[in-house]
Amino acid sequence: MEEATSYPPIEPSNFDLIVIGTGLPESILASAASAVGKTVLHLDPNPFYGTHYASLPLNDLISFLQSQSQSQSQTLTDGYTSSSSSIPLMTCPMYFALEVNSYFSEPNIDDNSRKFNLDLAGPRVFLCSDSMIDLILKTGINQYMEFKSVDSSFVSDAQGKLRSVPDSRSAIFKDGTLSLPEKNQLMKFFKLVQGHFGNDNDEDKISQQDLESPFVEFLSKMGLSHKLKSIILYAIALADYDQDNLEVCKDVINTKSGINRLALYHSSIGRSVLVFVFQFGPVHQLYVCNAIQEGYRFPNANGAIIYPIYGQGELPQAFCRRAAVKGCIYVLRMPIVSVLMDKDGGTYKGVKLVSGQELFSPDLIIAPSFVIPSPLAPSAAQVASSHDVSLTDARRMVARGICITKNSMKTEVANNLVFFPPKSLYPEQITSVRVLQLSSNVAACPSGIFVTYLSAMCDNEVEGKKSLNSAIKALFSVPISGNSENCATDSLHTQAKPSLLWSALYMQELTKFHGAFDSISYTPMPDEHLHYNHLLDATEKLFKEIYPNEEFFPMASGASDEHVDDNGSELDS
Structure with missing residues (x-):
């Protein structure tokens, strides 16, 4: 077995959790599990971190897209071992119709x-007040990342001209494309939203009936022009579908969701000082997150929207570095050929690597670019090629x-x-x-x-x-x-x-896979959203399903985490 000699053995062979793929959800889950004391092995057949959330050089990007847009699913066939049945782990094409x-x-x-x-x-960007920024600061991975502001936002009008998004009081007054009545309408509306969140007086609150109504109808009720409604709906509330055509709209935003998105955006404007106080312990003692010093600032990032220097691929890498500090073992360039199942009960036991080594864990997390075909399916190739693995949407x-x-x-x-x-x-x-x-x-x-x-x-x-x-x-x-x-x-x-x-x-x-076996979980794939809030919510929910009695990134009561030793907890074959 000459091929096996090029892959060093992994020790130990038993872990609390094995994670396949170093995409953002997998990296967050590996870091969260490591933070609560679980032993974690993190594997990736790619030579880089991030999988489908990576930032790649131009030629590498083209090669990866081409390899991931093949018409046929691929697998390394594996047979039976002495103690368990082995189901091939197949790669599932993520992209198609590539044009370069x-x-x-x-x-x-x-x-x-x-x-x-x-x-x-x-x-993909970050809003300075969104939940991913909160998690970045809470976990301290901001020490591994730098950010810059996205300088401006523009929206196209009906004539195809790009106009600045008037997203703040000063921006509204400076906007020469808005008439005086439109400026007054927009200021009045923003004040209404601010009053809804910042005042306990019920008279200042938006009624429950309005909150449940379509957001576009509420904007019309407030007397906003078509131009202003378009700006709020698509440049601030980030609606995907045509909200004016409710009969065919696949995602109608109600007023409650719309004003929450508006409030998130406004709270992100100029948020240069980021101080968070977290509740910890049964006596409700207050701790300031170790990763955040009072008065902490993102250098060169003073606007509502920021972007990481060196690309979005820095985010999964930062979570991987934090997981490595907590003892997670990393192995890149390591293909996984099959999933080991117990012969009698048909339950998950572990994974088999291309080297032939078998590794075991009670739980397995898999990136959505892999598929474990059900043994009840007609054939593994048919299952993977048709995505017929409990998929929705x-x-x-x-x-x-x-x-x-x-x-x-x-x-x-x-x-x-x-x-x-x-x-x-x-x-x-x-x-x-x-x-x-x-x-x-x-x-x-x-x-x-x-x-x-x-x-x-x-x-x-x-x-x-x-x-x-x-x-x-x-x-x-x-x-x-x-x-x-x-x-x-x-x-x-x-x-x-x-x-x-x-x-x-x-x-x-945007297929959603669900594990066909107990103890095996699929992570969410990259979604259509501009920010990470939905993806983070789905990832935290998955963590709670696997570890219902554990806290998602508990606050540390002692000193802050030590810096990562890049050669410490990583085995990169």
Whole structure:
């Protein structure tokens, strides 16, 4: 068995928890389990951390997308062992319909591939007051990360013009595109929302009937214009679907949810001082989170929205480093060929590695890019290829895009968000398109280059790519058939839009898998949202299901965690 000699043995062979995949949910769960004293083994067949939440160099990104968009599921067949039955662990394609286009031979792209840090699951940002930021500070992993502000947000109007999002009192007064009545309407509405949360007087509260009504109807009731409603719904409350068409809208936001999102956004504006006091112990003693010093600030990140330097892939890596401090063992480049099941009871026992070694644990957590076919299914290949493993919402999709340009879409802004509400690109557009442009000051790309991420919910590939291509054409000058002269000519008629140098479009199906066996849990896959709140909620819920009597990241009562020794608790074959 020559292959096995290249893989060092893992010791010990028994753990409280084995985790496969180093994506964000898996990394959070490994860190949370380690924090409550569980012995954890964290495995990943990839040579990098983050799996589908990674930030990769350009060439590595293309290779990974191509490998993950194969038409056939892959498996390493394994047979029976002396004491247990073995079910192959299969890889499940996450992406499909990948299109990569290179329009120019640009030295900054071709010769600097490794200077890109491109997010697989973009666009994604943090609101300064959201639950993920709270967890980052509570756990102390902010010491491993740096952030910068996303400078501005824009929303497209019905004429295709990008206008600043008036998200604060000062922004409203400075906005020259709003009429005086619109400014008064918006100020009055924001004051109403503030009064609902900040006053105990029931007269200042929004009625229960209004809270349960569709948010778009409440905005109309408040007398807001169509333009203001569009800004609030799609650029602040981050609605995905057309809220004006309630008959076909797949996710109607009610007023309670809408104003909660509005309050989260407003509480994030200018939140540069971050102090949290947490309740701990049976006598309700108060402790300040060890990771946060009073008056702690995110350097260079003073706005409502921030982004991590070196990309979103820094987040799972930071949780992995914290888990390593607590004793979690990490092994990259380690394929797992099968899951071991007890012959008599059909219950999970452990995993078998490509090296032939068998490892055991009472619980197993698996990233959604892997599938354990049920033994009752007709065949393993049919199960994996059809995703027939207790799936739900199989037809919900998100179209994702990555674009590289030479110039910024707004000359005065390096990092910014753009929102295209439904119907702003074409009449049949039923979902919003979100766009995030990043520059070299967050180490997303080489100097003089800009990276733009796009995403849109959709029901099929045609619809999704139409939305993304429409947004790309609205923002950039796109060459025709790769002809740079066409690009230059087109720019003269489009107010010198940035020239598109390179793009990649791909589809992701938002399938939800549930374990077919006890003690085996699937983590959530990258979702359609701009921030991590939904994903974090699902991850914490999964932790509680596995460990109902344990606290999700308990507060430390002593000194803060020691810094990670990068060579300490990691076995990287």
